[in-house]
Amino acid sequence: MAAPSPAPKKRRDVAETLLGVLTCVLIALISVLESALVIPRIGRYGTSSFDKWCLNAQYIALIFMWFSLLGHEYVHRHERAWAKKSRRYGYTIQGLALALCAATNWGKGIWGAVIVAFLLLMVYSVWDAYMKALALHPxxxxxxxxxxxxxxxxxxxxxxxxxxxxxxxxxxxxxxxxxxxxAIDPSETKKPSVEWKIPSRKHQPLVYFIRNGNRVKIGTTTDLRRRVRTLALRPENVVLLEAGGMDRERDFHKRFEKYREGNTEWFRDLGELSAYITERVEEIRRQQAATRSGSADR
Incomplete structure (x- = not known):
């Protein structure tokens, strides 16, 4: 079977590039036109040269803020919440610049502001099409x-x-x-309420939870003593043992996926994972206490 033709992809890339170029040209045109309409006339609202410079600088800052927000939307286009906020703030600023353009030319004809508004609408349409072209499949x-x-x-x-x-x-x-x-964190020095018996020989598969600092490793083994030694840890680091094999381990990995560090078996000891370990250890401690109490009664 022949390989698929790269022509559609090339055409799509060319279309995206043309949209991007057209958007940049329109943005530059709007900025130049607005500046030409506002900067020569905004100075009349100042009483000194310093006032005029400040007014011009503030207007130019509006333009650059719009540029920066468009750039922020482009960079974070896949983070839809951020992208929407950037676009909303950007066009709010541009609306303010457009109002300033109309105000400074009031009485001298507002066709310049009308042209700027028309170009701004074109930019919005083209920019929206450009962002949609770069978007991922839903x-x-x-x-x-x-x-x-x-x-x-x-x-x-x-x-x-x-x-x-x-x-x-x-x-x-x-x-x-x-x-x-x-003590800065008494919980870090707290000894476990359950002491796990580490088998000296190979055994049925166990899912182990081994803590090292603020991380917990969730894995499966049939030789726990050797596994602990391989990790350069101590038996006291074992905080929980659950019966089961790889399937049970995968269930735990899926359950606590949001705490996982990369693609490793190490998880941050936080939130639901920490709560699960605490609850299970307390449950097992009560079971062990009840068993010892029953044995003593007999």
């Missing part, structure tokens, strides 16, 4: 939206964790001024 965009949301959640979690440590450090410093010594 199904692909949904996938990217999930990736972006996961990234946002991870950033939010890191920020919350940093804020928690900073607050604790500030509290410790303030308390030290009054002679009180506080």
């Amino acid at each position: 199904e692909d965009q949904k996938v990217l939206d999930q990736i972006i949301e996961q990234k946002r959640q991870r950033a939010q979690e890191r920020w919350e964790e940093e804020q928690r440590h900073r607050r604790a450090a500030r509290l410790e410093e303030a308390a030290a001024q009054y002679g009180q010594d506080l």
Whole structure:
């Protein structure tokens, strides 16, 4: 079978390039026309040369703000929420510039402002078509939206964790001024309430949760003692063991995917993952306590 012709892709690339060039030309034309209509006349509202320079600088700043927002929308075009905000703010600023253009030419004819408004409408139409041409397929965009949301959640979690440590450090410093010594994070030094028995030989598959700092590794093994030693950790780092094999491990990975670090088996010990470990450990601790109590009664 012959390879598909690259001609459609080339034509599409050419069309996108032409749209981009046309948009840039229209943006430049609007900026020049607005400046030609506003800058010579805006100075009359000032009482000194400094006032005139300030008014001109403020108007030029509006134009550059519009440029920057268009650029921000282009760079973040796949982040639809940011792109919409950039476009809305950009055309709000351009509407203000257009009103200023009409006001400074009031009484001298407003055809310049009308022409600028017409060009602005053309820019909006062409720019919208250009952004749509660069957009992903709707199904692909949904996938990217999930990736972006996961990234946002991870950033939010890191920020919350940093804020928690900073607050604790500030509290410790303030308390030290009054002679009180506080631990920065008592939960980090807390010993596990369940001591897991590490099998000395190979065993049935187990899904293990091993903590190292603020990360937890979720994996499967049939030789836990060797696995712990391979990771250069200690048995005390094992925080939870669940019966099951690879299928159970994949279920956990899918469940806590938003806390995952890259494509590794390491997860940030936060949110639902941390809550799950705490709940399961407490449940197993109660079961062990009930078993020991029943044995003692007999």
